Amino acid sequence: MSIKVSNLFYTYAKKTPNEHLALNDVSLEIKQGDFVSIVGHTGSGKSTLVQHLNGLLVADSGLIEIDDFTVYPYKQRRKNKKLHSLRKHVGVVFQFPEYQLFEETIVKDVAFGPKNFKIKEKEATEIAKKALLSVGIPETYFERSPFELSGGERRRVAIAGIFALEPDIVILDEPTAGLDPKGQEEIMNLLVKMNQEGKTIILVTHDMDLVLRYTNHVFVLKDKELVFSGTPIELFSHNREDLSIEIPPLFTFARKLKNRGLDINISDIRNVDDLFEQIQKEKKR
Ligand SMILES: Nc1ncnc2c1ncn2[C@@H]1O[C@H](COP(=O)(O)OP(=O)(O)O)[C@@H](O)[C@H]1O
Numbered sequence: 579m580s581i582k583v584s585n586l587f588y589t590y591a592k593k594t595p596n597e598h599l600a601l602n603d604v605s606l607e608i609k610q611g612d613f614v615s616i617v618g619h620t621g622s623g624k625s626t627l628v629q630h631l632n633g634l635l636v637a638d639s640g641l642i643e644i645d646d647f648t649v650y651p652y653k654q655r656r657k658n659k660k661l662h663s664l665r666k667h668v669g670v671v672f673q674f675p676e677y678q679l680f681e682e683t684i685v686k687d688v689a690f691g692p693k694n695f696k697i698k699e700k701e702a703t704e705i706a707k708k709a710l711l712s713v714g715i716p717e718t719y720f721e722r723s724p725f726e727l728s729g730g731e732r733r734r735v736a737i738a739g740i741f742a743l744e745p746d747i748v749i750l751d752e753p754t755a756g757l758d759p760k761g762q763e764e765i766m767n768l769l770v771k772m773n774q775e776g777k778t779i780i781l782v783t784h785d786m787d788l789v790l791r792y793t794n795h796v797f798v799l800k801d802k803e804l805v806f807s808g809t810p811i812e813l814f815s816h817n818r819e820d821l822s823i824e825i826p827p828l829f830t831f832a833r834k835l836k837n838r839g840l841d842i843n844i845s846d847i848r849n850v851d852d853l854f855e856q857i858q859k860e861k862k863r
């Protein structure tokens with residue numbers, strides 16, 4: 579088991595007039611090698627939650643256990659000695675990470691992370707080049723300024739900056755937001771590849787098609803609380819109105835076909851090709 583969050587509470591601006599509870603008793607577990615999604619309305623606490631998973635925010639109370647690391651809440655924060663190494667173990671790609679590129683070339687940008695972990699310039703540059711290639715940025719781009727790239731390319735460079743730390747767990751906060759379909763597909767293919775290499779992927783998203791298509795488990799946050807944990811199929815089948823989840827049209831369509839007597843297996847349908855295959859199989863019977 580790789581991640582265990584127990585009874586997490588977090589308040590912004592504690593003991594000020596702006597005090598604001600953002601996480602209310604959140605507990606969850608994520609297994610190693612999982613590809614999970616975290617969904618919920620804007621303001622439900624998704625970004626706050628993921629910032630706890632690499633120690634950027636420290637809880638008011640509750641505990642976070644990630645492999646060999648334990649992150650203690652504020653009152654016991656003196657015990658949080660290994661947060662620096664935790665940030666290498668758990669890489670977080672923030673929303674719109676491309677705005678954080680600042681070096682004059684993209685290779686220097688990606689090398690910045692490893693150098694921060696005391697890796698020598700030359701080796702850091704090698705690691706950076708490898709990371710850039712792995713996100714599909716070709717060598718001819720390496721010496722370019724981040725500002726010469728398209729939005730999708732810039733985002734991939736920013737993601738390479740996290741990959742360069744070689745984290746075992748990668749968290750991405752709305753990584754496809756604002757990208758065109760091609761850019762989105764490139765990012766998702768990248769995550770699939772990372773997951774196949776054994777990394778645990780945590781995807782924060784609003785896009786239920788991505789949840790259905792790529793993830794094996796989904797957590798729903800609503801108004802600071804965890805209100806659902808299960809597979810995407812379970813989430814969409816239950817159709818719980820209180821969760822205000824937008825059910826993917828593909829899922830609704832597949833269910834209608836099944837209700838009309840077509841013998842298909844809904845739980846095997848994650849994209850249009852899967853549905854097509856099932857319909858063909860059924861026709862051959
Ligand atoms: N830096 C901050 N200071 C005060 N309140 C914040 C801050 N960041 C987020 N919040 C509040 O905490 C709640 C959860 O926010 P957030 O975790 O960003 O939600 P989400 O990522 O699901 O949109 C929201 O009500 C938001 O306004």
Ligand SMILES: [Mg+2]
Pocket residue numbers: 624625626673751
């Ligand atoms: Mg957010």
